Amino acid sequence: MSDSALDQPTYYGVTANRHVKTSAVSSLPERVDVCVVGAGFTGLSAALELSSQGRKVAVFDSGPIGWGATGRNGGQVCTGYSPGMEAFEKQLGVQDARICFDVAEQGKRLIEARIQNHDIDCDLTWGFLHAAARPSHMAGLAEHMEELEQYGVQGCTILSRDELSKKLDSKVFHGALREQDSGHIHSLNYALGLADAVIGQGGLIFENTAVESVQGGSKPALKLASGRTIACSQVIVACNAYLGSLVPGLNHRVMPVASYVVATETLGEERARSLIRDNEAVCDSNYVVDYFRTTADHRLLFGGRCSYSGIHPRDLGANMRPRVLRIFPQLSDVKMEYAWGGHIGITYNRLPNMGRSDSSIYFVHGFSGQGVVLAGVLGKVLADAIVGDTERFDVFARIRHLPFPGGFLRRPGLTLGMLYYRVKDLLS
């Protein structure tokens, strides 16, 4: 789903620190064990796990590695799931909800382990502030902290407005929940590191190689847009918001929502630290969130806004500027050097949608804005299921998902739904 309004140069692209030697389609094998569609966190993570277990994998992406949300996100490494744990508890019961939470926590440890094992230079930094956009949101943050602690998360503290003002030089917030064990990362450099590791373990990655159709059943295979085919034993569909109609029936479960990010010119270390003293990631407490952090080269990287309608602002940098200046008016002299967008994959209930669409096609998508951790670890859960450990896969696959309306009602329905939350943000 290329979209020129969103597909502008990104901070991540220009600061990418390695070139990965991928394969040419002319060397396409006739058969591998597992074909993976999508070279984002989900697909690369699954491929890395499978190749470490001796499976021959081939990963295909219609763009370069990380071309989707993986190479264009806010880089926030978050805890848990966007709707909180109640939705899991209602559907699965407390015990299985805990399994799902633990999987998300393991996702952070997986990132650390992979960075270490594969020597990936990607600026991982811990510390996260959930900043209260309204005084009334402090109660919600305290409840959120209680839930995190019930699920075993340590190192959370509530900061008063005064305490927060010493860490964050903005007057618009009313206090915060600080988490020690969330943070931020250079997403694309992490993804490129995973890709290199896949290739190092004998996996194949084909960039700029679109998959036209997926065949499941007893003779799984991919047909590439070039007309060539490759056979395999299983297929992993890791396309998230970019899925389109590749697998009939699946796209009703995940809806692409555009979100936008800007990165300022470099501010210098002193000025960057004057904004966010301890280099934490920050996210506000609204339903439609603004999120920001500084980068290793001392820019402010700021994300926010959503478009549910498929219509994008014409000049993204100018459009995002007032949002940045509302929080940091002291940056009025600063240029927005990069501005881009991408598609977040959301599900109706904001829980990830994992399963098999037939005996040999596995999928997971719909991380609903929190895929930096979840896509990686749930890609591993898919890989585990393929090699025979289905315990965690089976728990996630039990979650029921309502389809989004199809046809001409699809976008207006979602736009109306989100308008409700915008109004809620304004009134709360």
Ligand SMILES: Cc1cc2nc3c(=O)[nH]c(=O)nc-3n(C[C@H](O)[C@H](O)[C@H](O)COP(=O)(O)OP(=O)(O)OC[C@H]3O[C@@H](n4cnc5c(N)ncnc54)[C@H](O)[C@@H]3O)c2cc1C
């Ligand atoms: C602007 C933005 C900001 C975000 N910020 C955050 C954040 O701060 N923290 C967080 O946790 N999450 C964030 N997210 C979400 C997070 O980035 C995603 O959940 C995660 O990257 C999803 O990874 P993925 O591998 O499943 O999908 P993607 O990275 O989107 O990869 C899917 C890939 O599939 C490929 N593809 C699709 N169809 C085909 C086909 N037919 N043939 C071949 N290839 C195909 C696409 O080219 C794409 O590269 C953000 C997302 C966006 C868009």
